[in-house]
Amino acid sequence: MPQRFDHGEFPYAVFSVPGHLDAPRVGVGVADQILDLSTLLDDPVFAQPTLNPFMAQGRTAWTATRTRVREAAEVGAGPHLVPMHDAVLHLPFDVADFVDFNSSLQHATNAGRILRPGTEPVRSNWRQMPVGYHARTGTIVVSGTPVARPNGQYLQGEATVVAPSERLDVEAEVGFVVGDGSATAPLSPAEFGDRVFGVVLVLDWSARDIQALESVPLGPFLGKSFATTMSAWVLPLEALEPARVAAPVQDPQPAEYLRIAGPWALDVRLEFALNGHVVSRPRFDTMYWTPAQQLAHLTLNGTRLRTGDLFASGTVSDADEFGSFLELSWDGERPLTLPNGEVRGYLADGDEICLTAVAHGRDGSRVHLGEARGAVSPARPM
Amino acid sequence: MPQRFDHGEFPYAVFSVPGHLDAPRVGVGVADQILDLSTLLDDPVFAQPTLNPFMAQGRTAWTATRTRVREAAEVGAGPHLVPMHDAVLHLPFDVADFVDFNSSLQHATNAGRILRPGTEPVRSNWRQMPVGYHARTGTIVVSGTPVARPNGQYLQGEATVVAPSERLDVEAEVGFVVGDGSATAPLSPAEFGDRVFGVVLVLDWSARDIQALESVPLGPFLGKSFATTMSAWVLPLEALEPARVAAPVQDPQPAEYLRIAGPWALDVRLEFALNGHVVSRPRFDTMYWTPAQQLAHLTLNGTRLRTGDLFASGTVSDADEFGSFLELSWDGERPLTLPNGEVRGYLADGDEICLTAVAHGRDGSRVHLGEARGAVSPARPM
Secondary structure, X not given: OOOOEOOOOOOEEEEEOOOOOOOOEEEEEEEXXXXXXXXXXXXXXXXXXXXXXXXXXXXXXXXXXXXXXXXXXXXXOHHHEEEHHHOEEEOOOOOOOEEEEOOOHHHHHHHHHHHOOOOOOOOHHHHOOOOEXXXXXXXXXXXXXOEEOOEEEEEEOOEEEEEEOOOEEEEEEEEEEEOXXXXXXXXXXXXXXXXXXXXXXXXXXXXXXXXXHHOOOOOOOHHHHOOEEEOOOEEEHHHHHHHEXXXXXXXXXXXXXXXXXOOOEXXXXXXXXXXXXXXXXXXXXXXXXXXXXXXXXXXXXXXXXOOOOEEEOOOOOOOOOOOEHHHXXXXXXXXXXXXXXXXXXXXXXOOXXXXXXXXXXXXXXXXXXXXEEXXXXXXXXX | OOOOEOOOOOOEEEEEOOOOOOOOEEEEEEEOEEEXXXXXXXXXXXXXXXXXXXXXXXXXXXXXXXXXXXXHHHHXXXXXXXXXXXXXXXXOOOOOOEEEEOOOHHHHHHHHHHHOOOOOOOOHHHHOOOOEEEEOOOOEEEOOOOEEOOXXXXXXXXXXXXXXXXXXXXXXXXXXXXXXXXXXXXOOHHHHHHHEEEEEEEEEEEEHHHHHHHOOOOOOOHHHHOOEEEOOOEEEHHHHHHHEEOOOOOOOOOOHHHOOOOOOEEOEEEEEEEOOEEEEOOEHHHOOOOHHHHHHHHHOOOOOOOOOOEEEOOOOOOOOOOOEHHHHOOOXXXXXXXXXXXXXXXXXXXXXXXXEEEEEOOOOOEEEOOOEEEEEEOOOOO
């Protein structure tokens, strides 16, 4: 489904047009059109099927390109514009490594209460560092791709079965992609703005029953690895500059390598919808750990970044609005009733999820992030 | 350090020669020489800096190439041979996704006893499925690359510090690389032989102190992500055919999708050395889960494989011989004394680890796997 972008957003995508599906190239969203950078600009990186070569050029090239795009949009770029509804959008970049963090205190608390009742919901390590894990890159799909319900092993009463998941969930997340991987590790939080190219929305599909049986002691595996949806549009970090705000106070104060220089929380407001009905509107500025702190943590041990490294926030939940059905339905105990009368604990076959977001600038500006959308298809034969 | 290969092994590597370090290409080890496939054979896949394009051609091409190599080695391939000591070996393939399993019952039992005393060392899920997790691909390095001691957060008594790891360990593992990712998921264990291209040795560097603080509930992260060493030589699966043996009996019988058709345990005997002294000789044929079962599990949920997907066994430990210093020194409580009088709990700066392995064929044949070697360098400044 085409999005419409306002002037000043200028998000990037990789697109092709029917008849030339084998020639994807880089474009920028301008209103309801795509500005074809492969014809507008004289640089072969824009004729590539991924954003990686452009992202690897670094901050100076990103800024210069944005300036050129703004100029072209202002003077009118007729011959370089393709109607969005004629285009096919592809996965925008090759993901190098994918880390999923868990940085909402509200989500961590809710998940602990639901999954480990009777214990302290948030362990002491959680406030000492941004906890995260590596996830699968080969099953990241572009927005709009159907997601098949996974088969797996899980407990049904006392018995373990191998069957389609009965507790299929999805988490609303915000992801950040590293453009410039040339820096020596470790990075400080202050280097975030120079290394990170842009922002995507992410749907982290999660089979709670499969995850529950497999996760101790090595963490989530098949409960997550079957699919992750990423928006086709990558909003450059520069477009979020007006939406930078101070992060919530951290208590206890984190270790020195995690102390932030300048505000790197983002006033991004999500809209999480099931079958066209908004089920929650969590705010990203409530997250306990900022993406700048996550980047510093990721590299503390000497890990060198690469162009295309993706790291996501984990479920965005705030005090009132939850970004997963685990929390929204309290593990199915308190099913949601949709305006059309349908009732949902976890997801049913045919359900379509759509995650959108708007960044609110201090100057009153509004910037749209690319949407992440996916519908659940029935489990495949085993 | 060059290895020497016997006839019939014919392992693959990506190599370059001084003066042409920017032109890596594919070669095969023949005695103490490298047969340059980019000049011997008329296929551009061999002039590439990774094995991926060749691996993606599939089983028929792999077998045909092996036949051509055998013929060339028999008649003498003089002009196509490069002395191994003149060559530089590179990382042999681009790793797509990397999964580390935990498939030695002895290792799982030892680790549980050491890290979670007073609890059941091996949880019930462990015998129901091959437990594993995704690990970082961007820090996989070729054998011979120094490994810097990681910095990280860990507990020192009651206090959390940010400092160089004091419990740096390494695990001896066997890894399998997917060549042909074209099949529809799920795969049965019987498809293992058609999809997997070859075998590598892996050193899974592990900072136990960092890992202990961060791992609950999402699993290992910075305690592992700083480095993984992979052998430069990839032994094709076909070379291991004579070493296939029946796997240990599994109790309880696993779910149907994990039942193996034909023997896929491998009689591979490891030699794990510290500073030139062998510290253990674990046997790979004692592993509870076979690599064929791991591949079936990995794809049960619909995950489609890609060329270059790597999955490793986890620490190879048997009843008497342990493949990690966590176990060898029982978390430092029972330090090892080396023949030269040095004492080790965990690894010291300057220590060099070398993992080698020989596959024992039912026909009496012996086949060498590529060695994985790495020395510990001091922690980097923070």
